[in-house]
Amino acid sequence: MSRIAGRFARGDPRRRARHLVSGLLSDLPRKNCWTLAEHAGDATPDGMQHLLHRAKWDADAIRDDIRAYVVEHLHDTDAVLVVDETGDLKKGTETVGVQRQYTGTAGRIENAQVAVYLVYSAAHGHAAIDRALYVPRSWTEDPERCRGAGIPDGLAFATKPQLAARMVARALDAGTPARWVAGAEVYGDNPHLRASLEDRRTGYVLAVSSTHPLVTHAGKFQAKDLAARIPKRAWQRLSAGTGARGERGTTTGPRSTFTAQSGASATGACWSAATAEQANSPSTAASHPVWSHCLPWFTWLDGDGRWRRHSRRARA
Incomplete structure (x- = not known):
């Protein structure tokens, strides 16, 4: 946590971030603001909700810090960058990006929020180093809905392969050592992603x-x-x-x-x-x-x- 402590302007968010990470790494059967708050010894989830919704901290800078930490400990010139998605089932319609869509979590079309992740897989271990929330057209084409959910103005629709390409480029531009990129059909069927990897002389199995x-x-x-x-x-x-x-x-x-x-x-x-x-x-x-x-x-x-x-x- 000392590596990312400087990304928080105040002590309280910094402390809660430590409790958040501790809870996420725990064996709690369900992980949400209520259960994470209880794990941290809080009586209510207000503090965790404040950290994730209103507190000021630079999530992208922390992402870069984590990527550097992972590469420092798992450095491997033969490593593989793995792109994949996962979904969280939702009951309502207000969670950012939620809609009825296919999610591997359920193995069928469900009301869900889906995100694309980039994992660094090396000989000595693997860890997630980037993430991007998939925001469907049903959201990006409804500015009022986006503003109501706190999405910045001007967010353009991006496909999952486009999100993956951005994350891979970000990792490689930062000097992340990797020889291959791997992914499922939704990424391999996209010729632009494959072309971008070939342009970078980066091997792939998609x-x-x-x-x-x-x-x-x-x-x-x-x-x-x-x-x-x-x-x-x-x-x-x-x-x-x-x-x-x-x-x-x-x-x-x-x-x-x-x-x-x-x-x-x-x-x-x-x-x-x-x-x-x-x-x-x-x-x-x-x-x-x-x-x-x-x-x-x-x-x-x-x-x-x-x-x-x-x-x-x-x-x-």
Whole structure:
């Protein structure tokens, strides 16, 4: 806490911030202002609510402090920046950004608030280093509603991939050491995010839908069709490591996939790879494009949790 203490102008918010972090790191079954206040020994949640709603402190500066702290302790040049979203189910309509939308928390469309997070994943651990609240068009196109919720004037709508791209750029611009970016379909299906990473010479493994178009020297294909063109002998099955239920990738699963050259530059070849066409559900299984300017082969996870490897010599 000493690293961020200077971000608070007064002692009371600083003290409550310490209690807030302590409560968030505790094993409380539910975490809200009431339960966090009780954990801190307060009789009411007023202090916690004041900290989060009215107290003056620089949240973005604290974000930068935390990122620097994480990198200082987990520094890894082979680290992965992971973008993902999570949702909080809500009952009302006044919480900023709330609307009926899909959230993985429930696994279905619910009234929820959704945020995108950036995690630094390294050999010695992982931690969140950035966040961005997803504010749907139903909010940004209603200035009166935004003002009523305290949203600054002029907030423009941004998609989840746009939020992710901003966070990744912010981390890399700050000198965060990372070799790869990873994310789910909502990010991989966005060509602008992939292009921005390629422009920065940053590798990625981003899922795409099985119907996502991929361009190769042989033409444009949907990921599921391109996967079907690669012979089984072209693939090597590798372990993805130990998971919560033991060793992953030990049973027969989805068909293997493809790799195809998608471009070239003065500093190296630009390749793409897509995986994981499920034989029993080809229209819904995700694929994973892989891009790198320096690797002679590529590995990635298929839908069964196996790593796949493909040589550069193969062609679609």
